[in-house]
Amino acid sequence: MSHDPSSMSDDVIIRCLDVTKQFGAQTVLNELTLDVKRGERLVILGGSGAGKSTLLNLMSAQTLPTSGQILVNGTDICAMSVNELDKHRTTTGVLFQSGALFQSMSLAENISLPLREHTDLDTDTIDLVVKMKLELVGLREHAHKKPSQISGGMKKRAGLARALALDPQVIFYDEPSAGLDPVSVTEVDHLMIGLNETLGVTTVVITHEMVSAFRIAHRLVLMDQGKFVADGTPEEMKNSDEPLVRQFINGLLEGPLTDRRDSTQYLQDLLRT
Amino acid sequence: MSALRPVAALGRSALHAVGFVGSVGILVEQALVKAPTLVFKARGRRLAWSNLWFQMHRVGVRSIGVVALVTFAVGAILSLQMGPILQQYGAEATMPAIIGIAMLRELGPLIGAIVLTGFAGASIAAELGTMAVGEEISALKSHAINPIRFLVVPRLLATIVMTVCLAILSDWMGIIGGMVTTEATLGTPYGIYLTDTFNAVKPVDFISGLIKAAVFGGLIGGLACYLGINVRGGAEGVGNATTMTVVISIVAIVVVDLLFTYVFWVFGW
Numbered sequence: 001m002s003h004d005p006s007s008m009s010d011d012v013i014i015r016c017l018d019v020t021k022q023f024g025a026q027t028v029l030n031e032l033t034l035d036v037k038r039g040e041r042l043v044i045l046g047g048s049g050a051g052k053s054t055l056l057n058l059m060s061a062q063t064l065p066t067s068g069q070i071l072v073n074g075t076d077i078c079a080m081s082v083n084e085l086d087k088h089r090t091t092t093g094v095l096f097q098s099g100a101l102f103q104s105m106s107l108a109e110n111i112s113l114p115l116r117e118h119t120d121l122d123t124d125t126i127d128l129v130v131k132m133k134l135e136l137v138g139l140r141e142h143a144h145k146k147p148s149q150i151s152g153g154m155k156k157r158a159g160l161a162r163a164l165a166l167d168p169q170v171i172f173y174d175e176p177s178a179g180l181d182p183v184s185v186t187e188v189d190h191l192m193i194g195l196n197e198t199l200g201v202t203t204v205v206i207t208h209e210m211v212s213a214f215r216i217a218h219r220l221v222l223m224d225q226g227k228f229v230a231d232g233t234p235e236e237m238k239n240s241d242e243p244l245v246r247q248f249i250n251g252l253l254e255g256p257l258t259d260r261r262d263s264t265q266y267l268q269d270l271l272r273t
Numbered sequence: 274m275s276a277l278r279p280v281a282a283l284g285r286s287a288l289h290a291v292g293f294v295g296s297v298g299i300l301v302e303q304a305l306v307k308a309p310t311l312v313f314k315a316r317g318r319r320l321a322w323s324n325l326w327f328q329m330h331r332v333g334v335r336s337i338g339v340v341a342l343v344t345f346a347v348g349a350i351l352s353l354q355m356g357p358i359l360q361q362y363g364a365e366a367t368m369p370a371i372i373g374i375a376m377l378r379e380l381g382p383l384i385g386a387i388v389l390t391g392f393a394g395a396s397i398a399a400e401l402g403t404m405a406v407g408e409e410i411s412a413l414k415s416h417a418i419n420p421i422r423f424l425v426v427p428r429l430l431a432t433i434v435m436t437v438c439l440a441i442l443s444d445w446m447g448i449i450g451g452m453v454t455t456e457a458t459l460g461t462p463y464g465i466y467l468t469d470t471f472n473a474v475k476p477v478d479f480i481s482g483l484i485k486a487a488v489f490g491g492l493i494g495g496l497a498c499y500l501g502i503n504v505r506g507g508a509e510g511v512g513n514a515t516t517m518t519v520v521i522s523i524v525a526i527v528v529v530d531l532l533f534t535y536v537f538w539v540f541g542w
Contacts, residue, residue, distance in 0.1 A: 062414055086417035094415040100408035114416045159412075166416075 013038040013170060013202050014059055019068035021054050028054045030226040031068065036170070041196050041203040043213045045248065046223035047257065052206040053174060055223070059204065060094050060172045061085055090118050093163030093171040093201075097178050099155035101147040107134065107158045108143040114165040133161040137191060153184030160191065164201075171195070173205040177212045189215050210249055214238075222248060224257075301495040304425045325427040332393040332428075333435025337442065340388050344443040347384055348372055348450025356458050365459050368451065369466045370473030376447035377478040378537075383530055385443035386436055386489035390522040393435075394497040397428050398518040401501025402511035410502055420502060429494035436490030437483050444482065477542050485533050492525045493518075 014036040021029040029051045036042050036059070046052045057063045058070055061077050069076045072088060080088060101110050111130045115121055121129070134140040137157035139150075147155055156176060163171055173192065177185040189212050196203045207213050213220060214234045222230040222237070222245055230237065230245045237249060247255025351372050359365045401424060404410050413420050452466045500514040500521075 060415060062411060086419075089415060089417035092415070094412070096408040096412055096415075098408055100412035102409055102412070103403070103407065113418070117416070117418055162412075162416075 011038050012036070013073060014204075015069075015071040016055070016059065017069040017071065019055075019058060019065045019070060021051075021058060021063075022066045028226050029058070029065070032226070032228060034221065034228065036202060036204060037219075038169075039196070039200050039202055041193070041205070041216055041218045043217035043220045044204065044206045044223060045208060045210075045213055045220055046206075047208060047248070050223040051226040052223055056094075056172050056174055056204065056206050060092055061088055062094075090114070090166050091169050093160075093166070093168035095156065095159050095163050095171065095173045095176060097175045099147070099152075099159035101155055101158055101162070103147050106144050106146055107139060107150070107161075110147070110158065111162045111165050114162065118166060129165070133164050134158075136164065136195070137161045151184075153180050153187060156180065156184075156188050157191065160188075160195075164195070164199075167199075168201060170202040170204065173203070173207075175207055176205060177207060177209040185209065185212055186215075192216055210251070297495050297499045300421070300425065300499045301429065301491060303421055304429045304495075304498075305491075307422060308426050308430055324423070325430060328427045328431035329435055331396070332389065332431045333438055336389055336392045336435070336439060339392060340385050340439045340443055341446045343388050344376070344381060344384050344446040345450035347380055348376060348447035348452075349454040350450075351375065351380075351447075352451040352454035353458065356455070360459070365461070366469065368455050368459065368461070369448075369469035372451035372455075373448055373470040373474045374478055376451075377444050377474055377482045379482070379530070379534070381443035381447055382436075382440040382482045382486035382489060383526065384447075385439040386486065386493065386526050387523055389432070389436055389439065389490075390493050390519055390526070393432060394493040394518045394522050395515045397432070397494070397497035398501040398514045399511055401428075401498060402504035402514045405502055405504040406507055406511060424502070425498045428498055429491065432494030432497070433487050433490035436493065437486045440483055440486035444479070481533075481537055481542055485530060488529060488533070489526050492529060493522050496522050496525065 012035045014034075016032055016034040019029055019032045020027065032051075032055065034055075044052050044055065054063075058065055061070075061072075064078055069078060071077075075084075075088075077085065077088060101107070102113070105113070108127075108130050111133050112126050115126045115129060119126075130143065131140055134143055137160050139154060139157055139161065142150060142154065142158075147158070150158065160171075171192075176188050176192065180188065192203055192205065193216060195201055203216070205213070205216055217234050219231070219233060220237050221228050224244060230240060230242055232240065237245060240246060240249075244256045246252065247257055352368060355368060355371065356365065359368055359371075401410075404424075410420050410424070413423055448467075448470055452461075452463055452470075455461045455466055456463055497518045500518050504510040504514045506513075
């Protein structure tokens with residue numbers, strides 16, 4: 001597949017082209033290239049520190065790369081003005097790991113905030129849209145509750161309703177299963193699938209929950225040390241012979257991820273004390 | 274090499290301090306330059322008015338009782354401390370002038386601002402810090418809502434406006450505290466005390482105090498917002514930001530007060 005920006009076809013909504021992100025001397029992402037197809041459910045896998053969250057922050061334009069290009073609908077976000085970036089952000093939604101609901105506001109106020117800020121809708125219409133978004137995630141009867149009065153799973157769903165407020169083209173999910181019980185995880189997974197299938201919203205999920213990942217994904221990519229090491233459908237990943245993929249998806253104790261830990265350093269540390 | 278270590282450490286600290294002052298200054302400049310234009314902006318770029326009223330209530334209205342009590346006590350203490358000394362020199366009639374000028378020029382704005390540092394500065398830093406830890410500030414950005422416009426501008430404006438308002442209250446409460454105590458200890462009637470106060474103080478005393486109060490408000494709001502939105506490291510980070518806001522604000526207020534007083538003295542104001 002060609003990765004020339006000018007050759008970006010209509011079915012690609014986001015293209016990361018040789019993206020590098022450094023924090024000081026540390027390179028977190030190293031010349032990554034990735035296409036996200038319109039309407040697909042892409043799951044980005046990887047251990048802690050692999051660079052998943054950084055990649056999600058870049059794709060959702062919350063931060064900019066050190067080098068490389070991130071093309072959204074063919075336009076490079078690095079070349080956008082502040083106003084253009086803001087406009088782009090209104091076409092994407094992010095579900096944060098904690099839900100990130102505004103604690104001082106009720107669920108209804110949380111969802112109405114982007115609508116009040118970015119649309120000219122009157123109050124009655126905004127109230128109607130808020131009810132519809134809350135109904136989508138099954139929380140209409142909790143509209144007037146504060147985030148502190150609801151459970152972790154409900155917070156995630158409310159965060160999702162807020163992410164949907166402006167009818168985004170893409171939703172980024174940052175560890176949607178983190179901190180949830182198995183039933184809530186299944187609920188959130190089905191919600192993501194349902195929204196993708198009914199509204200056609202492109203779905204990008206970062207997770208290291210394998211059950212969830214295989215349930216959601218049309219396509220999976222595995223990251224390690226700031227690079228992609230595998231890319232395929234759930235079936236292809238399950239049948240992969242790649243040792244790193246096998247270790248990660250099966251949660252094996254033995255494999256390249258554990259072999260990387262150097263015991264020499266540990267011995268030196270012990271001897272120093 | 275080891276002999277140079279203290280020099281290197283000093284240099285590092287100096288760079289850190291300059292960087293910190295510069296960063297707070299940039300935030301305050303961005304917020305204050307933005308503030309007037311935000312009134313006329315379209316939806317999504319407009320000043321968050323409801324947030325501004327809420328912050329003014331939180332910063333100012335809720336502090337009225339504490340500020341009034343503290344500055345009343347300061348006026349009373351001044352009267353009690355100076356009464357016997359002034360009596361020795363037969364100068365007790367100067368008490369209203371001394372307390373009036375001291376409160377208007379110096380103690381009203383200073384004490385009001387220091388009380389606000391603990392009351393409002395700490396609470397703003399803790400609130401914004403908790404928002405930063407809970408990814409609420411990232412969530413605002415993801416919805417194309419500028420945190421400086423939405424969070425910093427209302428808090429900074431509220432702190433500046435309410436510090437000035439509370440300075441006026443402090444001025445009066447200090448004068449009243451002095452008046453009540455002077456009547457009780459030296460027998461000066463309230464009417465004479467107030468007449469002497471108004472004869473002694475000049476508009477410049479009042480206005481210079483309010484200018485100081487506005488700057489103190491900017492320092493408290495700027496430091497609290499900067500330290501709050503830059504919190505890292507969970508609950509510990511929030512605690513640190515709160516403590517640092519109070520400590521740095523008090524130091525900054527006193528140092529800036531000294532600079533102001535010196536400048537006013539040089540120009541004979």
